[in-house]
Amino acid sequence: MLFNNPELRDLLDIKIYVDTDDDIRFIRRMQRDVNERGRTIESVVNQYLATAKPMYHQFIEPTKRYADIILPEGGANKVGINMIEAQLRVI
Structure with a gap:
C-alpha cells in the first residue's frame, strides 16, 4: 500500500514490487493461519x-x-534478486 501514497513514493530511491502467484x-496464508493461528481450513x-x-x-496489484x-516469482527468482542486490550496492 506504500506505493498508493505519492508523497511517500517520491521519498523512495527505488521501488520494488515483489509479485507472487495467487496460489x-x-x-502461505493457509499454512500460517492454520498452524499459527489455529483457524480452520x-x-x-x-x-x-x-x-x-x-x-x-x-x-495492491x-x-x-x-x-x-x-x-x-517472489523469493524464488534468484536472478532477479541478484540483480536487485547488485543495484542496491550501487545506491
Missing part, C-alpha cells in the same frame, strides 16, 4: 475468497505500475 499467496478459504483475494486485486522493478 502461492493462498498456500474452511474459515481461511472463506476469508481469502471473500476479502483477501479481491482486496489484493483491487488495491494495481500499485505495481509505480514500481521501478517488478520481481516475478
Whole structure:
C-alpha cells in the first residue's frame, strides 16, 4: 500500500514490487493461519475468497505500475534478486 501514497513514493530511491502467484499467496496464508493461528481450513478459504483475494486485486496489484522493478516469482527468482542486490550496492 506504500506505493498508493505519492508523497511517500517520491521519498523512495527505488521501488520494488515483489509479485507472487495467487496460489502461492493462498498456500502461505493457509499454512500460517492454520498452524499459527489455529483457524480452520474452511474459515481461511472463506476469508481469502471473500476479502483477501479481491482486496489484493483491487488495491495492491494495481500499485505495481509505480514500481521501478517488478520481481516475478517472489523469493524464488534468484536472478532477479541478484540483480536487485547488485543495484542496491550501487545506491
